[in-house]
Amino acid sequence: MTMTYLALLLSFVKIGFTSFNGSSMIPLIQEEVLKYGWMDAAEIVDLVAIAEATPGPLGLNMATFAGMRAAGIPGAVVAGLGVLVPSFTIALLAAVFFNRFRQSHIIENILLGIRPGTIGLTLGVFLSLGKTTYLTAVGAVDFSAIAISVVCLFCLLKLKLTPQITLLISAILGAAIAGVRLLLV
Amino acid sequence: MQGLKAGGRTMLRMTADTAIQKEDKNALWLYWYFLRVGAFTFGSAGMLIVLQMKKDFADKYHWITEDEIWNLYSVGRSLPGLMISDVVCIFGYNFYGVPGAIAAILGVATVPVLCMMAVVLLYGFFRDNFWVAAALSGVRCVVIPILFASMLSNVKTAYKHKICILITLLSLFFYLLGWNVLRIIVLDVVIGLAFGTILKRRVRRKETPQ
Numbered sequence: 001m002t003m004t005y006l007a008l009l010l011s012f013v014k015i016g017f018t019s020f021n022g023s024s025m026i027p028l029i030q031e032e033v034l035k036y037g038w039m040d041a042a043e044i045v046d047l048v049a050i051a052e053a054t055p056g057p058l059g060l061n062m063a064t065f066a067g068m069r070a071a072g073i074p075g076a077v078v079a080g081l082g083v084l085v086p087s088f089t090i091a092l093l094a095a096v097f098f099n100r101f102r103q104s105h106i107i108e109n110i111l112l113g114i115r116p117g118t119i120g121l122t123l124g125v126f127l128s129l130g131k132t133t134y135l136t137a138v139g140a141v142d143f144s145a146i147a148i149s150v151v152c153l154f155c156l157l158k159l160k161l162t163p164q165i166t167l168l169i170s171a172i173l174g175a176a177i178a179g180v181r182l183l184l185v
Numbered sequence: 186m187q188g189l190k191a192g193g194r195t196m197l198r199m200t201a202d203t204a205i206q207k208e209d210k211n212a213l214w215l216y217w218y219f220l221r222v223g224a225f226t227f228g229s230a231g232m233l234i235v236l237q238m239k240k241d242f243a244d245k246y247h248w249i250t251e252d253e254i255w256n257l258y259s260v261g262r263s264l265p266g267l268m269i270s271d272v273v274c275i276f277g278y279n280f281y282g283v284p285g286a287i288a289a290i291l292g293v294a295t296v297p298v299l300c301m302m303a304v305v306l307l308y309g310f311f312r313d314n315f316w317v318a319a320a321l322s323g324v325r326c327v328v329i330p331i332l333f334a335s336m337l338s339n340v341k342t343a344y345k346h347k348i349c350i351l352i353t354l355l356s357l358f359f360y361l362l363g364w365n366v367l368r369i370i371v372l373d374v375v376i377g378l379a380f381g382t383i384l385k386r387r388v389r390r391k392e393t394p395q
């Protein structure tokens with residue numbers, strides 16, 4: 001059990017330190033939780049969606065979920081604190097040396113590489129997420145899933161709806177399609 | 186950033202008393218403040234918390250100026266770790282030192298962690314229900330669009346120089362080769378540092394032609 005706590009802590013400290021805002025942490029989260037079997041591929045997809053409908057940043061939600069799965073409530077606390085370690089350390093240092101920190105170019109240069117790099121990684125993650133989302137268990141293309149995604153993309157980019165409303169629309173569409181299928185069979 | 190749109194309205198009334206002095210309060214009060222603010226920000230809208238902080242601490246209590254809040258935000262955003270916990274850490278340190286920083290981080294994290302614990306308990310329970318499973322199958326399809334939209338908003342800041350496209354392609358290439366993600370990120374950091382240094386030298390050379 002102690003080993004599980006240690007693995008959770010190390011994994012999420014690693015995830016915390018290498019994530020720079022928002023969805024950029026998903027590739028590493030995916031790699032780590034799949035490696036230890038804390039979540040499966042479908043659960044990761046579910047959770048990214050659930051995180052949009054619950055309070056708090058994605059990284060913290062992921063950490064709590066994986067920790068709770070692996071080792072109950074103490075696991076959730078350990079993983080949650082793990083992902084916050086950069087704030088307790090680097091951000092605190094930055095707060096102490098705030099003005100000197102603002103003038104330093106190091107972080108700026110690191111971001112020069114990190115920002116485009118994480119976009120490349122996210123593109124890579126689309127492939128594996130796409131496989132779980134758009135292919136059925138037997139390997140056939142799931143056209144209704146593609147249709148829902150197209151509608152969601154339209155809602156987000158053209159209609160500028162919030163992710164929460166889009167989420168609600170997708171849930172209704174999912175239930176409606178399942179209902180129609182139920183009637184047809 | 187979708188958070189900006191909803192930021193116009195007040196998410197919650199913090200307190201009717203507008204004359205709160207920082208000398209009267211302590212780290213514990215800061216914990217309680219961030220606990221409440223953290224409970225009302227859904228999804229990836231950490232920006233909403235920053236806007237609420239601006240509204241309360243800059244406009245109402247005058248503890249800090251609006252410019253200072255945006256400085257906090259831009260530094261917090263460029264630090265590793267969750268953006269919002271970095272921002273509230275620096276904010277908390279400014280007023281109540283290290284205890285303030287810790288109180289602010291823990292405060293903003295409390296409700297999300299409790300919420301997710303409840304989700305884990307409900308998730309297994311509900312997933313077996315036909316209609317919930319059907320709705321979830323729809324919800325799954327929203328993930329790639331949401332990630333795609335947030336990626337688009339990052340594109341603007343990511344490609345200040347043409348060479349940055351190369352970093353994207355390189356990272357994608359190594360990811361598809363099956364490289365460890367951490368190793369790719371370290372590689373990105375090294376490239377960024379090297380490129381930044383070269384760029385700075387070039388600018389300097391232009392300024393002094395001799």
